Amino acid sequence: MIDWMLALLSTEPFRLVAFIAGACGFVGLNAAYLVWVERKGAAHIQRRPGPMEAGYQGLLQPLADALKLMSKQVIVPPGADALLFRLAPVMVMAPAMMCFAVLPWTQELTAASINVGLLMIFAFGSINVMAIMLGGWSSRNKYAIISAARVVSQDVAYEIPMLLTVITVIMITGTMNLNEIVAQQQGAFWNWNLFRGIWDFSGGGAGHVGGNIIMPVTFVIFFICMLAETNRAPFDMAEAESELVAGAFTEYAGMGFGVFFMAEYANIVVGCAMATVLFLGGWGSPIGVLDGTWWLAATWFLLKMYLLIFTVVWVRWTFPRTQFYGLLNLSWKILIPTALVTLVLSAVLLKIDGSGPADSAIDPFLIQPAAQVAVETPPAP
Numbered sequence: 001m002i003d004w005m006l007a008l009l010s011t012e013p014f015r016l017v018a019f020i021a022g023a024c025g026f027v028g029l030n031a032a033y034l035v036w037v038e039r040k041g042a043a044h045i046q047r048r049p050g051p052m053e054a055g056y057q058g059l060l061q062p063l064a065d066a067l068k069l070m071s072k073q074v075i076v077p078p079g080a081d082a083l084l085f086r087l088a089p090v091m092v093m094a095p096a097m098m099c100f101a102v103l104p105w106t107q108e109l110t111a112a113s114i115n116v117g118l119l120m121i122f123a124f125g126s127i128n129v130m131a132i133m134l135g136g137w138s139s140r141n142k143y144a145i146i147s148a149a150r151v152v153s154q155d156v157a158y159e160i161p162m163l164l165t166v167i168t169v170i171m172i173t174g175t176m177n178l179n180e181i182v183a184q185q186q187g188a189f190w191n192w193n194l195f196r197g198i199w200d201f202s203g204g205g206a207g208h209v210g211g212n213i214i215m216p217v218t219f220v221i222f223f224i225c226m227l228a229e230t231n232r233a234p235f236d237m238a239e240a241e242s243e244l245v246a247g248a249f250t251e252y253a254g255m256g257f258g259v260f261f262m263a264e265y266a267n268i269v270v271g272c273a274m275a276t277v278l279f280l281g282g283w284g285s286p287i288g289v290l291d292g293t294w295w296l297a298a299t300w301f302l303l304k305m306y307l308l309i310f311t312v313v314w315v316r317w318t319f320p321r322t323q324f325y326g327l328l329n330l331s332w333k334i335l336i337p338t339a340l341v342t343l344v345l346s347a348v349l350l351k352i353d354g355s356g357p358a359d360s361a362i363d364p365f366l367i368q369p370a371a372q373v374a375v376e377t378p379p380a381p
Helices: 002-009 014-045 061-071 082-099 117-125 127-138 142-173 178-183 215-229 255-279 294-316 324-353 364-376
Strands: none
Touching: 014 061, 014 082, 014 255, 014 294, 061 255, 082 117, 082 127, 082 255, 117 127, 117 142, 117 178, 117 255, 127 142, 127 255, 142 178, 142 215, 142 255, 142 324, 178 255, 215 255, 215 294, 215 324, 255 294
């Protein structure tokens, strides 16, 4: 019976449906209990007990919060655009759910391994900005509209350095297939893209330059941009309580507000999973052993991902929110120039060393447009 079910789930479309159902449950569980982790973490950082009343150590508090939000009525403000007001929470949540379809939890545990998985995640992630903007604009609330404008300017500013860091990884690995990016980092931790280029032991021996010698700086830039893209403190201009009440979500109540809240944590999970895939070896063991089975590989992936999520919580309750213009200056004056330097340095080192990915390893997607131009362009008269 079990073998028959496994065989059924390994075929399409049952495999995709099973992964969608699993992703929904995983996102819901994380959205619920990452709130608990954040509240307990903030409490311990501030020397408080945190939630203690609902269940042991407050473990039932997320369930109580969910029941409270579901029991409240979703009210559309007078004069608001009712269609866009109701559509905005769905537009925030749906892209995050779609990103789980291409995330490689293990070599076997992937809903869809496609050559442009990395591009797909950034394509769906860009919808998040539009959804928050629509949520604020459709509310007909001046605080929500100001906050939506802040979100757009902040996300555009931080998408640029994030994409530059991702292009650096693509240049080194030669692929946008997330499974292939992880496969190239297998072995011990020195094969990870985080250290690749400092000392590359995977080919050419010790001291063989395999990419960007300041790859840790590239990782830090990616992590900072991930905080900004997910609207986490000190980049939470979308809900700066001191001057914008609840930001773009001021007019939302009940599960309308709850879905925005769930989407924030879903995007954090996606962002930390992406950092794990691109820089920390994905499902690979840091010591090169104990990752031979799918459940061990999944355990290593989750350990790395949740360590980054804990760091996200740690950063929020350590650094205060700063002025909005200071955050924009951080991106335009520091992160973008630094990301450009790492990108150019990677290109120069790969060219000099000749250790870049072979042409056969590069995705056809990356070279197909140029080939089409070469074939389809008629000769000059």
